[in-house]
Amino acid sequence: MFIIVIKAELAYTEHYYNNADEMQSKFLHCILSLSYNTPALVTSEGRPGQKLMAVTVFVCYTRKDKRSLEKLKIHLKPLQHQRLIDVRYDGDISAGTEWEPEITQQLETAQVILLLVSPDFIDSEHCYNVEMKQALERHERGEARVIPLILRPCFWRITPLGKLQALPRDAEPIIGRGWRNQDAGFFDVAQGIYRVVEEVTLLSFIQPPVIPAQTSMSVKPEKQSY
Numbered sequence: 001m002f003i004i005v006i007k008a009e010l011a012y013t014e015h016y017y018n019n020a021d022e023m024q025s026k027f028l029h030c031i032l033s034l035s036y037n038t039p040a041l042v043t044s045e046g047r048p049g050q051k052l053m054a055v056t057v058f059v060c061y062t063r064k065d066k067r068s069l070e071k072l073k074i075h076l077k078p079l080q081h082q083r084l085i086d087v088r089y090d091g092d093i094s095a096g097t098e099w100e101p102e103i104t105q106q107l108e109t110a111q112v113i114l115l116l117v118s119p120d121f122i123d124s125e126h127c128y129n130v131e132m133k134q135a136l137e138r139h140e141r142g143e144a145r146v147i148p149l150i151l152r153p154c155f156w157r158i159t160p161l162g163k164l165q166a167l168p169r170d171a172e173p174i175i176g177r178g179w180r181n182q183d184a185g186f187f188d189v190a191q192g193i194y195r196v197v198e199e200v201t202l203l204s205f206i207q208p209p210v211i212p213a214q215t216s217m218s219v220k221p222e223k224q225s226y
Helices: 002-016 020-035 063-081 099-109 119-123 125-140 182-206
Strands: 055-060 085-088 112-117 145-150
Touching: 055 063, 055 099, 055 125, 055 182, 063 085, 063 112, 063 119, 063 182, 099 125, 112 119, 112 125, 112 182, 119 125, 125 145, 145 182
Parallel strands: 055 085, 055 112, 112 145
Antiparallel strands: none
16 A cells, blocks of 8 residues: 555656656655554565654754754754654753763764854864764764754854755854844754755665574475486
């Protein structure tokens, strides 16, 4: 049933869209919609597949940008309502828990890492030399997607972040003159994160399942007649 729906959706997409990016987006949207509204996917071989899980997103920021974090969380809430993402940050650490090991653990397991870049972020010893370094190491190994979110104007392009594609569009600082208001900038960020979530979800969808090795019994070859 799942394969039939996918093929039908692709046929619809190919008929109405000429742009390859639009076709891919339509296909990814179909996968997301089906994965979160069915008990489990079924592979082409008929084996039950795993239900796709929400993409884990960890946010690194300095306390001086806490207000911007709250605005970002509001704009990402629709993705959370659809169970597409699971947003985490240091405010989720329970009382009595050592915060530094917990942040390290979150950075090691997150699929997407958002860096809220500002002059204060770059000035922060822990944000810049610990959290950002760990995030970039995982990005280099292909274990996570790291996205700089440019909050305020700063000289970030000469840092190691300069090699990454930043949000919002054209890396225009959210708190600046490039946007009508901050909501417009954060909305653009949310759209960019949604596209990344589509890509991460697709990769997890097409990745072949790990099948445990089965112990095969040795069979004595039959005697051949000539």
